[in-house]
Amino acid sequence: MATVNRITILALGLIGGSLAKALKENGFAGEVVAWGRRDVSLKRGVELGIIDRYSLDLAQAVDGADIVVIATPTLIAEDMLRQLLQSVPTKVIITDVASVKGNLLAAAIDCCGEVPPNLVLGHPIAGSEKSGVEAARSDLFINHRVILTPEPETDRDGVALVRAMWESTRADVVEMPVAEHDRVLAATSHLPHILAYTLVDALAGQKEQQDIFRFAAGGFRDFTRIASSDPTMWQEIALANSPALLKVIDLFSDQLGLLRGAIESADSAQIMASFERAKTARDHFAQLLEKQSEASISSE
């Protein structure tokens, strides 16, 4: 017996497809419906047995759904959210999977004049180097964190339902305020991407770039791996989370400036103190990170 009758997923990429597949397999939803702009991946979703059916018409796709999951790219998510808030009954729970929450909450308040009680913003910290519905895996969320960011006005039954949906995929669900989510993700995910892109772009512009990359070794490979991430997706995330991201860029730049000064003045004690604090912190959390990573290929 399914927990909910119908779940509609907007856009069938890696995350939407993996969620659909997991929900089909575990029987959480009686029916899994998808919406998208083009029918290629949607047709493929039906063929792969990931969804029951689809519609290119949004109103038709969400009709009768208990939960609508916005799984489109970050910037489009804002438009989708506005459309849904203006069209679906307030008993329908709306949730999402975007990497930034503040811009969506702001859009919702702008749209409704208040926090819509049926909106439960969420973010599964999972991903893969692959993309698209073909890469969908029902085990993508196992042991991965899903962060829900309910407001005081949010309907607690709605939160419980979205939590149950993610727990059915064996994800580890936690709650935190929107602003905290955006700060934490800016620090641990968005800033590292910015730094990796910046480093590779800076070096690629050097005339010795052939040699630079030829003699790069294991440390460089690991450090710059995230610079191979999808530029469109990360440009959208950078803009959606710009307030938190700018703050943490400045924090980083100040710290780098201090270290630069210590190197220039050959202040070995200051350099050592910084490196030792960093090593202690990195080692302290290494075990935790390694544990998380066992189930994870890559996860932003």
Place this chain on the structure above:
Amino acid sequence: MATVNRITILALGLIGGSLAKALKENGFAGEVVAWGRRDVSLKRGVELGIIDRYSLDLAQAVDGADIVVIATPTLIAEDMLRQLLQSVPTKVIITDVASVKGNLLAAAIDCCGEVPPNLVLGHPIAGSEKSGVEAARSDLFINHRVILTPEPETDRDGVALVRAMWESTRADVVEMPVAEHDRVLAATSHLPHILAYTLVDALAGQKEQQDIFRFAAGGFRDFTRIASSDPTMWQEIALANSPALLKVIDLFSDQLGLLRGAIESADSAQIMASFERAKTARDHFAQLLEKQSEASISSE
């Protein structure tokens, strides 16, 4: 029949120990002798069959050696080099394994008044997360690059001999000027370490650090792995290579400043251009990097 009668290695850590072990196994040297400040690792080296014998007395250890390899930490290497240049006959080839070459060349010129022809500076781009003689592996250098940085005044027979020594360990030997070596390593190894240490140190100082690390995922783990490197070693490298390192820190900071400006002004075209250039460069060299990495655990 050995190629040389005797090789003396100064300090028996991971690199010195691995080189000794490889040279013992492949028979390149008739005798492998080690010197160190304390006899613990040296005794262990004899027990492990990595060296034939050792001495705590430098003059005794290098007596009769055809090649002396300085394998001490970066800053001590400068002192060792001065001592050797003032004491060993000029027919003895002196080489090293340090991560920075400019400071050693400057010390040699300062010491001798000219470039000593018997000095062949070198840098094996190999390493491991482990350290010490117990971690020594004779296969550590297989398919790894060794960069030699001879000057015009350097004895070509000496260069050929050092090249033959490394080739006997199945390393891939290349030559480049000292300044180019230091620029390339500053860009691909020293700067990434600085950035990783800086990021972790900056985040560890935040009051939300528990959450920050708790929700960090695969990308963060890879990005910050090198912040677990030995602080003493990296503080020494940062100071030894400070001229090249400061330049590349400034290059990076300027680029980060441009990107920060683009994010602040929501200039999505500029952000996209930077991310796309970076992704293209990273993808272009990814295959090369992956190929290098197959034989490598970690290599700075």
